[in-house]
Amino acid sequence: MEYKKPKGTRDILPDKIKLWQFMENNARNIAKTYNYNEIRTPTFEECSLYKRSVGDTSDIVSKEMYEFEDKGNRKMALRPEGTAGVVRAVVENGLLNSALPLKFYYFSNCFRYENTQKGRYREFSQLGFECFGTQSPETDAELIILIDKYLKSLGIKNSTLLLNSIGCPKCRAEYNKALQNYALKYESELCNDCKRRLKENPLRMLDCKQERCKQIFENAPTLIDYLCSDCKNHFETLKTILRNEKIEYKLDNHLVRGLDYYTKTVFEFEHDGFDNKKLTVAAGGRYDNLVEEIGGKSCSAVGVGIGLDRLVELVDITNIEQKPLYYILNTDDVELAKILPIAEILRNKGYNVEVNLAKRSVNAQQKYMNNINADYLIFIGKQELEKHYANIKDLKTREILDEKVTF
Numbered sequence: 001m002e003y004k005k006p007k008g009t010r011d012i013l014p015d016k017i018k019l020w021q022f023m024e025n026n027a028r029n030i031a032k033t034y035n036y037n038e039i040r041t042p043t044f045e046e047c048s049l050y051k052r053s054v055g056d057t058s059d060i061v062s063k064e065m066y067e068f069e070d071k072g073n074r075k076m077a078l079r080p081e082g083t084a085g086v087v088r089a090v091v092e093n094g095l096l097n098s099a100l101p102l103k104f105y106y107f108s109n110c111f112r113y114e115n116t117q118k119g120r121y122r123e124f125s126q127l128g129f130e131c132f133g134t135q136s137p138e139t140d141a142e143l144i145i146l147i148d149k150y151l152k153s154l155g156i157k158n159s160t161l162l163l164n165s166i167g168c169p170k171c172r173a174e175y176n177k178a179l180q181n182y183a184l185k186y187e188s189e190l191c192n193d194c195k196r197r198l199k200e201n202p203l204r205m206l207d208c209k210q211e212r213c214k215q216i217f218e219n220a221p222t223l224i225d226y227l228c229s230d231c232k233n234h235f236e237t238l239k240t241i242l243r244n245e246k247i248e249y250k251l252d253n254h255l256v257r258g259l260d261y262y263t264k265t266v267f268e269f270e271h272d273g274f275d276n277k278k279l280t281v282a283a284g285g286r287y288d289n290l291v292e293e294i295g296g297k298s299c300s301a302v303g304v305g306i307g308l309d310r311l312v313e314l315v316d317i318t319n320i321e322q323k324p325l326y327y328i329l330n331t332d333d334v335e336l337a338k339i340l341p342i343a344e345i346l347r348n349k350g351y352n353v354e355v356n357l358a359k360r361s362v363n364a365q366q367k368y369m370n371n372i373n374a375d376y377l378i379f380i381g382k383q384e385l386e387k388h389y390a391n392i393k394d395l396k397t398r399e400i401l402d403e404k405v406t407f
Contacts (some may be wrong), residue, residue, distance in 0.1 A: 008113075008122025019312050020125075022320045024107065026153045027127050031105045034146050036129055039104040041085035047075040053084040053261050053290055055201070059193075064112035078111035082128040083261070083287070083303050084294070090132060091296035100133025100299075107308075119279060119310040129284075130303035132291070137234045140265045140286060140302050141241040147269060147282050147304055148247055154315050159281060161247065162268045164255040165235040166203065167227045169263070169289070175226035176202045186216045206254045222253040234264055257283060261290040265302065271314060281314070282306040324375035325352045326392070329365050331381040339380060342407045346378075369395070378405055 005011060012020060031038070047067050054060050066078040079085055086104060089095075095102055108126045116122060129146065131139055144161065151159055166172060179202045187195060190205075194213050197204040206217055227235065242249055249267075257266045266285035273279030284304025291299040326346065330339050336359060343353045354372060356365055369377065377393040384390040392401045 036103040036105040047077040082108040102132040125308040127306040135300040137238040161249040162252040163249045167231045171228040261287040327374035
């Protein structure tokens with residue numbers, strides 16, 4: 001029987017790994033400059049954690065989450081997003097008793113049963129940043145600036161920052177009433193999902209992808225007009241900081257995000273993507289009530305998730321600097337055992353080195369050397385062994401370098 005990978009998953013092969021390592025290394029380097037520390041959480045959690053944090057009525061929980069019952073009859077779920085697990089870890093391990101703010105970043109494999117397409121998978125990789133313990137709009141701004149810097153470090157310079165505020169529970173309750181009254185006029189024209197959202201979670205209607213629903217809500221009341229003074233001041237300060245830092249943004253009144261835990265600031269970085277279809281490559285916002293909702297003490301927080309599977313399709317591999325590969329070619333009369341110590345000397349000096357492990361002939365080695373795209377050739381025969389040095393040949397220019405390898 002021939003096995004194939006499950007639908008919505010993929011194998012990341014060595015020729016693509018350099019792209020992933022490039023994205024991950026850049027993320028780690030930028031995280032350090034903002035004092036974010038790495039955290040790792042389980043791939044699965046209690047199902048109720050996600051239902052409580054993400055929301056029972058969200059598409060993620062109601063349609064996409066992978067749920068299962070373990071052998072102890074406990075209801076568990078594969079991680080559909082990263083924030084809830086990090087919040088649980090922060091609360092469970094008493095980290096909020098430390099000096100605040102706390103800043104974390106993580107790389108997570110996440111799982112959602114959704115329609116697959118280029119850049120969207122059922123198992124996907126997410127880079128996340130979470131900051132706990134501060135209500136200030138400066139925190140939101142710093143995180144957005146960090147993400148903007150990260151995308152540019154990958155050579156992705158034509159993304160658009162979409163920005164909105166969905167207020168606090170108090171002002172959002174007033175807006176939900178206004179939105180419901182508006183939507184009731186068009187109830188018969190709404191899709192089935194929006195008819196359900198109208199009663200359960202009106203804000204989700206603004207996120208509908210059905211064309212007729214999008215048309216209906218183009219003229220709906222805007223949440224910005226219902227913000228309380230605190231939420232309005234928070235948003236205005238954020239926008240002022242972004243303008244001062246030359247971070248361009250576009251206000252999007254329909255941006256509400258697909259998770260129920262957000263408050264105040266929400267944002268997305270959108271890219272033109274593939275075939276003129278726009279893609280969200282990073283999305284996040286403030287969630288000031290989530291920590292308390294899942295059992296912790298009251299603590300403001302803000303975070304962002306970045307879809308690495310989408311980003312990797314946008315990164316130009318030619319922008320990645322790779323250390324050159326040196327191939328040591330030995331003649332038939334030189335034993336491999338004498339080559340290995342020479343290779344180790346070079347590796348200890350920082351060289352990337354491949355040797356003739358398959359004990360090929362000289363001609364076969366030359367073919368192999370070309371197949372692995374070696375950059376430099378170090379030829380070692382009996383004469384080189386006796387002199388304890390060898391020449392280095394640039395395989396692209398075919399020139400012998402002035403530099404020699406000594407051993």
